[in-house]
Amino acid sequence: MAQESVTQNTQIAVDSHGDEHASGKNLLGPLLCWAVVFADIGTSVYYTPGILYQTVQGLAGFFVFLTMSVFILLALKYAEVTHRFPQGGGVVTVAAQAINPWFGAIGGMFILVDYFLTAAISSLSGILYLSVVFPAISGVTASVFITIGVLILLGILNWVGISESAKVSLVGAVIAFFSNIAILVTVFTHMSLPQVLALIPTMFKSHTLTPLSFLAGFAGSFLAFSGLESISQLSPVMKQPHKKVAGIALTLVVLTIGLTSPMLTIFSTLLLPEAARSEVQSAQIISLLAGKWGGPVLQTEVAISASALLIFASNTAIIGAYHVFIALSRMEFLPGVILQRNKMRGTPHISIALATGIPIIILVLVWGRINILGEMYAFGLLGAFALTCLGLDIVRYRDMKRAGSTQRSVATTRSGELANRGEEHKATEVHDLMKSNVQPAVMTTSGGVGGQVSEVEEASTLWFKINFVLGIITTILVVIAWSTNLVTKPLATAFGTGVTLLGMSIAYYNHRRHQKEGKVPVPVVVTQIRDTYPDNTLAVLTAGNPHNGAVIRAAINNADSQKPVIFLYLAGKQQRATAPRMMEIIDPYLDDQQAKDTFSKAEALAIKGKVPNRTYVYLMEEPELATQIWQSIHPRDTLVAIEDDAQFKDINPDRVRYELTPEGKVAHLLKRW
Template identity: 65%
Template sequence: MAQESVASATSHVAHEGDEHNTKNMLGPLLCWAVVFADIGTSVYYTPGILYKSVQGLAGFFVFLTMTVFVLLTLKYAEVTHRYPQGGGVVTVGAQALNPWFGALGGMFILVDYFLTASISSLSGIQYLNVVIPSLTPYILWVTVAVVILLGMLNWVGISESAKVSLVGAIIAFVSDIAILVTVFSHISFGQFLELFPKMFANQSLTGLALLTGFANAFLAFSGLESISQLSPVMKRPHKKVAGQALFLVVITIGLTSPLLTLFSTLLLPQYVANDATSGQIISLLAGNWGNLALQIEVAISASALLVFASNTAIIGAYHVFMALSRMGFLPEVILSRNKLRGTPHFSIALATFIPVAILIAVNGNINLLGDMYAFGLLGAFTLTCLGLDVVRTRDWRKAIAARKRQANLAVSATQSNGSNQIGAADITSTHDLQLSHVEPVNNIQAPTSNGTAKQLQEVQKETRGWWFKIDYVLGILTTLLVTIAWVTNLIFKRDATLFGGSITIVGMAIAYIYHTRSSKVTGRVVVPVVVTRVEERMPNSILAVLKPGDEENEAVIHSAINNNDQHRPVVFLYLSDHKPRTQVPRMMEIVDPYLEDEQARSSFGKAESAALKAKLPTRKYIYIQGGPEVATRVWQMLHPHDTIVAADNNERLKDINPDRIRYEVTPEGKVAHLLKRW
């Protein structure tokens, strides 16, 4: 059975009410800072880890993987403006494929966050060890203490600041450039060019070596997913801001990461091959080709930025835990907040102590952590890319269908006694196409003729353009390349597969058990449901209108399902009075009014549970904040055959013009059927 819940999620994000307060939202520079502060830290530990598997070819593989990284940024920029509520792979998987793929994406990104927190904090203390050599025997336990301290700070409620990220990112980028300038001041351009054949001097590049090296080098670009988590706090338009921010990311990472990896692995092989110094290689590169002052500066700045990246991972992890709980996949206890600080202590504890357990389990072995890293990172990349390809394909098909309908309307208008006017119902039909790449402000828009026609023309023009087709093909190529890298790591990175696979299996098992048990509890039905927008006409459908606190909601649900002998598509519309928050969300927070509306989630959960029992093949769930006038607009767009409402609410839908009204008395209450032949 196919659940039709795959389009763009409710986009009336919580900060809409405070949109005028743009000074607290992130522009391109601050978004760049947050992402670079995450991706930019990878260069501090990647050369040492990568050298263990590919030796002098580390720089070559980072250069090679950089091309796929650029393609990935195009897809993540689109994810950012398609899904302004944030959530990254969780939201993409749920919206594009199925709610359970959202849970799977959540498990992937949690594995990524756990290892980011572990490896970044450990690498940060290793760089601090350059300045404080006496830390050497205690690096592991100092790292554990730092992670626990970060967890305590989050429990207290100290939030991350993009402005602090900006300072750290600028310092890190300037330090990286200073190292490159220093190295280039000591070698000629000819000597620099000689480094490239030197990479291949003692190693043969076989097909298998090319495949495994390519897959391993993705470690150098971990952190890209953080851009999609910034959507709720990003200035509008998301498409422009995310595009500019990621352009800066590509330039700054492209200038630093491949060259620093190349220099550190070829100019200091004696250090990068040594386990004791490989985790400090960028600082040692600065000291060997510059001076002690530069070495210390790089060590301190790297240490601070790595610890900062570890904190970002903890924040991201506990927000994912909370989102999965709100979606009905994890126990509600995860959402509990302590009375003293109002912070989600269970989520924070999980996000803190799992990385601590990982650090202790591997005994502070950063190379082993690097080997374990690939599963969650590449799994999240793959699922995000696949989900976006699915959405793009649907959009293309809808654009083609809309053009055909528009052509048919034009023919009908020409044949209707020379009339140049199209009827109101036909005008409404041009609103069938609301593609999710058009960044919406509200869940639906009024079906006005001018605005709708303009939107439709713009969408049709975009899908006809060469860039859409090129982007579509490049997107599929990106998915293929990332999938190859992930599958390669699944096969050849045993530790990563065992660790990541175990976490994912355990997490999905917990989600399934909780889902199954919750579905059996009377009045507390929790079935994963993903909401959608109005996207297309459904003239043979049933529209079931639900309202908060309405005792007849169950009557409406059961009537929509039980009076469906012809297996019509059913659209469950929830008109919410849930007030969105007015404060600007925190960084990395997943902001979706539907997930925060317990009554709506409960009503949709009951509807989905009943639909599953009745084996209803097609259903949609639409969540909108508004009153009866919104239901009227949905009715005009869908063209449903039967609109079912609680009998008491019938008169409130004044602008719905049914052909006839039929009343039904059910055990749960009385409902009205507003029947219409279009």
């Protein structure tokens, strides 16, 4: 009966995010997710060949092919990020929850650097492609001023509140993809297979490979795959199950990018070497390739579609940047003024102004030098990739440890059962135990609420272990690329480091200011219960409860330095007034000021009371869920406010002890498991 109860309770929805958006009509399926990601990552091919040519000349295509393998491994990790962190946020959320909130802030700075440069380089490249059709705007001054105007217009559109549409992305992505295919088909119809194969040795004639140049080319070619991180920002607006939707979407991304980007890079840099050397023409090189082999009609079509998609990618970067600003402010790393919304449109005008204004400043400083923008790109892009990969590796490692612990626990339990059942049945029972699929006492499902396979159960499989090893290899390769760029691209290092240090200085100042005001930020708040907490103390806090202070004080007064104290805040089911928007980071805890104040008080008292082992859990569930959590994590002592003990009538303690605190009476529900 006890085992049956545990198994039943492994299915409880101890996930704060739940499935509140599952019924939304505007959620994105695999095709629309592909469109949004391809509309971002697919634009890289328009400027990467020319930028990469400046470093490795004719080997640009070779390095894009080489890095494609790492891109596939990265795509596997980002697909997992989308379902493990359904609130979105990408590197900010992964680093904060896997490592520490301060690493989340660093990740936020990295991705902001990436977004700033994406907005600048994409909009400038879009104008340069448009100048193929309208030569009058091809001058440096004209292109810079028009690009600034485009960025200002995008900022105004976001201020007005015109949201980005995935359906518009789909139209742009489909046009761009088939335009790229048309270019390749046209080139292949004008060249025989032997001529195409003859290009391969040509690549290696123009540039001698040394270990340093190999590393530099490998690191620099990651620019061809910038935009992959956008999939992790789509989690809140993605249809369930996230794992399946993201997997299909990224498979489509890998196929469409793999079919186009490497070959377009090879053809453009080897067949148009003069254009690749020119700073202006290298930023138009795909359109020029189309014109050389397909004539003016294809050249014009590619120029217009590329221009539209690049400006669209610039807008996506602005949206992503201002949502990261908002998230960092909600995490109390950046000033609260960033959260202000204008009364006329209800949009976060200050964060939008920052997300638009900083790319404009960057554009003016480099004065339209697109190669310099490309050089500056490396820091934020690879820094965000590296931190996301590391964070996911840590999460996977924890799951593997939990799986091992659970298997040992189940084996111990079943061994006891074997002893009780007699020696004659041992052989059969041991065989059954080896096939056992008994789930752990506390876990979450990989498919969200109502999923079929637990993350901990999945972590015990052979595929998970292979995936873990591949993930480590991916992280090492990305870190090598990032480290190489730190040395070979000093401008990118200086710019990225400067922005990160400035941002972290502001975050530290804001943190200290909150401390002086008596607000003690909680280091980590988890929104899922995954670990078992043997012999723990569980303090149940509920939304709007005036006696939460009494429960907190009693928990700290009775804390044992060797036993964990879990502060569980049940916020109740909450419905969003509006549907989540693309690139928005959905974290109910960050919007729940009452919960943050309650945990802040608990943290301050815990520090004062020298309680070393404490965990903060925030769940968007009704108080009745506390009974199921109690049955699952087996607390030694469960503390509830006496006025609310009727809500926890299904908890079955061995005995009840009452404690009177200055803030109210608390019931201790004691249980020896």
